[in-house]
Amino acid sequence: MTDSPIQTITWEGKVAVASIAGDIDLHRSAALQQGLLGLLDEQPQKVVVDLSAVPYMDSSGVASLVKLLSRTRKLGVALVLLSPSPKVRSILEITRLDSVFTITDSKQEATA
Amino acid sequence: MGAETPRTNNDPAGDDGTFMSESAPMNRTLRMEIQSDPAELKSVRVEVESFARALGMTEHAAGKVVLAMDEALTNIIRHAYDGAADRPIEIDLAVRDACLHVTLRDYGRQAPRATIHSRDLSDVRPGGLGVHIMTKCMDSVDYQPAPDGGTTLIMTKSLRDSDNERTNGPCHD
Numbered sequence: 001m002t003d004s005p006i007q008t009i010t011w012e013g014k015v016a017v018a019s020i021a022g023d024i025d026l027h028r029s030a031a032l033q034q035g036l037l038g039l040l041d042e043q044p045q046k047v048v049v050d051l052s053a054v055p056y057m058d059s060s061g062v063a064s065l066v067k068l069l070s071r072t073r074k075l076g077v078a079l080v081l082l083s084p085s086p087k088v089r090s091i092l093e094i095t096r097l098d099s100v101f102t103i104t105d106s107k108q109e110a111t112a
Numbered sequence: 113m114g115a116e117t118p119r120t121n122n123d124p125a126g127d128d129g130t131f132m133s134e135s136a137p138m139n140r141t142l143r144m145e146i147q148s149d150p151a152e153l154k155s156v157r158v159e160v161e162s163f164a165r166a167l168g169m170t171e172h173a174a175g176k177v178v179l180a181m182d183e184a185l186t187n188i189i190r191h192a193y194d195g196a197a198d199r200p201i202e203i204d205l206a207v208r209d210a211c212l213h214v215t216l217r218d219y220g221r222q223a224p225r226a227t228i229h230s231r232d233l234s235d236v237r238p239g240g241l242g243v244h245i246m247t248k249c250m251d252s253v254d255y256q257p258a259p260d261g262g263t264t265l266i267m268t269k270s271l272r273d274s275d276n277e278r279t280n281g282p283c284h285d
Contacts, residue, residue, distance in 0.1 A: 026186045027150035063238035
């Protein structure tokens with residue numbers, strides 16, 4: 001049994017903020033991907049993925065975010081990663097995806 | 113969750129049975145036997161990070177060893193064992209010549225060595241990043257098909273300059 005990595009989804013107008021919690025690895029990345037892609041059915045204008053409570057992420061978690069990025073681009077939906085921890089930021093840098101994603105530490109900026 | 117704690121043998125003593133203090137930790141070894149269940153990954157990460165930090169590695173360097181190990185285990189589970197959660201994986205960490213040697217043994221499908229390589233990162237798509245991450249985080253990564261089936265993966269990282277990315281330094285066999 002896998003606990004859901006998505007703790008809460010809050011809406012600020014047409015902006016959906018998905019708050020993720022816990023390590024994202026092979027054990028939990030499929031649930032993360034399913035939850036994030038399902039969020040797009042609600043037709044947000046922007047999705048903010050709050051990673052501030054994710055201490056660790058491996059390439060399977062990164063793959064889930066890349067899948068979300070691909071889908072949001074096709075739909076014309078903006079995507080922002082909010083407050084990744086140092087370890088999550090590190091894997092994004094190692095895979096050179098830190099320049100592909102929009103990343104910010106400001107929730108105000110993320111949801112604007 | 114239900115993940116069991118991996119069976120470990122965190123041996124603070126050298127091969128000769130001599131206890132090695134923190135100032136001379138160079139003979140420490142860690143051995144784990146796990147099943148190919150993704151639910152076991154977190155426990156392995158905790159054990160490996162604790163071991164690496166006890167060797168004097170910085171948090172940053174230990175994090176790289178943990179990430180490389182996690183990626184290697186993920187590849188074994190996905191590719192060698194096709195996602196089966198009940199197959200054996202043996203994990204050995206040992207220090208020799210100021211280098212951390214990480215050895216992972218599986219008994220699954222062997223991949224031709226020529227097919228194990230990094231991909232073009234400018235192609236932004238899901239998947240295929242594990243080998244790139246492993247080679248960036250460690251000094252050397254070597255796959256050896258075992259004669260009796262399965263694969264032995266050996267990764268090394270220098271303890272002298274462990275904060276750097278791949279050094280091709282003293283651990284590069």
